[in-house]
Amino acid sequence: MTTTTAPPTTTSVVRFEDVHKSYGAVHAVAGLSLTLHPGETVALLGPNGAGKSSALDLLLGLRNADSGTVTLFGTSPQEAIAAGRVGAMLQSGGLMEEVRVRELVKLARDLHPRPYPVSEVLARAGITQIADRMINKLSGGQEQRVRFALATAGANDLIVLDEPTTGMDVTARQAFWATMKEQADQGRTVLFATHYLEEADAIADRVLVLYKGRLLADGTAAEIKAKAGARRISFDLDPGEHGAIDENDLRELPFLSSLSVSGTTVRIQSHDADATVHALYRAGLYPNNLEVAGLGLEQAFVALTEAEEARTA
Template sequence: MTRTTAVGFDRVTKGYGDVRAVDGLTLALHPGETVALLGPNGAGKSTTLDLLLGLRRPDAGTVHVFGGEPREAVVAGRVGAMLQSGGLMDEVTVAELVRLGCALHPRAYPAADVLARAGLTKIADRRVDKLSGGQAQRVRFALATAGDSDLIVLDEPTTGMDVTARQAFWATMREQADQGRTVLFATHYLEEADAIADRVLVLHRGRLLADGTAAEIKARAGTRRISFDLDGGPDGSPDGSTDASPDGGRNGTVDEATLRALPHLTALDVSGRTVRIQSADADATVYALYGLGLYPRNLEVAGLGLEQAFVALTAAEEAKQP
């Protein structure tokens, strides 16, 4: 059975002068998915969202939202958006602005419900230009969810929010997805993408570098984290010395050059006597570590978090560029 497509990009390209912000992008989003859009600065995230919302037109390829033109879906109220660049009206109260947003939406919710969902009821009478950054973000969220939209697009939605507000925000987004809506969000908080998203898209130089679950993205990075402590001198710094330990092992410190020579090493960080390594073959690296005559304490070997996997993937791709 063919899955229904909420959003479709087919070989989409968009450039600005000599810069190709989106380069042959093809992807499909489906109803009920919560999708994180990741990428370093300049990867094309904002342009991709602009194309999806009909704010820009592609130079080549096609963008469809619910089978039609993006602007048609927006006008019909099927798309709600919360953008970083979205300004808010001054000299009106929160309640007045939200009521206006509801009045303009073809499938509006009651304004009181929208205010409550965004956690704005207690500050409904406050002027918009008197809000904190996090409160202003919640107003943008209220406007994005003022009606029964099928697709919600969020650009850095929790910037400026405190931990409690962020948790409440994502609980609401989970409810939206559980009701069959598609939620697409771009974020620099990779722990949010790891915890919230059903699917992660990684853009790099306008191209789709990776597409999968957070677990699949982490596995694709192909490296694991190794951390341990080494006993050293009084200052705990790697000084090249080693000391025999009572159990016959070798406790001590080594200089960074020795550690960098370990096989399959992809990253190294030495902080005092604590060593953190990323390795493409953790078993071989740990075996070689013991071969140096060292006895690492508090040894831990684990998979990469999404943030480390993201950095590893984009760094590897960047290394391929001329």
């Protein structure tokens, strides 16, 4: 396959500076400032209504900010896109139906100033075998791979992906991210929004968490987990003479942020795991199969957003 390295750049790839965007009384983006750099793979996370889609719309020039500035490669989003520096794969927007896959891919690469060969685009997206199929005969996962092909029909310096692997099976998702890693290794910046937090944990070298239009957290997945400030504790307990675990005793443990009991298995999140475990034994509770581990990215994400919700309520 052709490997075209992204041209060197001394400027940022993406820059938001105190950006605001409202829709009536809804502040979708509220003073957002961030910078993306060449070669980064960045996950954009946030609960529904956090402002992810609005931020991507501003980045791609689909909407204009009410105030603040959005620049790509030191120019406006429209200029960067016209120069063929940006490829995007969005959830919204349909595909032309009465054409074949190969025809649609050929159109996309013919419009790109730095196109790849059609055969290469098809192979990279894993759609060579369906190249002669009509668009309206595709499954949801196949449509996603066609959208990916259109977004990577040329040598873009920035690739923007909104929920890119929705509808793909495990094999297709693995192949997709292997391709994205190749793009990043060639110096391109990959920005993706996803609800699959395990993908962000495994793939992104930087994670941005949006909440109510603001940047709540920015760092590596490990840093985001550490920022949540909690650890997971799981163990089994003897249900006792009444055949059930008394949750009231467990809720008295110090530093708990969450508690769940399923049968004889107890799962806890604690802001001081050592103190919580010591208190277990002092309370006369003797756990079996005790495990203490850091939060996964999903649990950290939930902990951060719930803490922010409580702080701003």
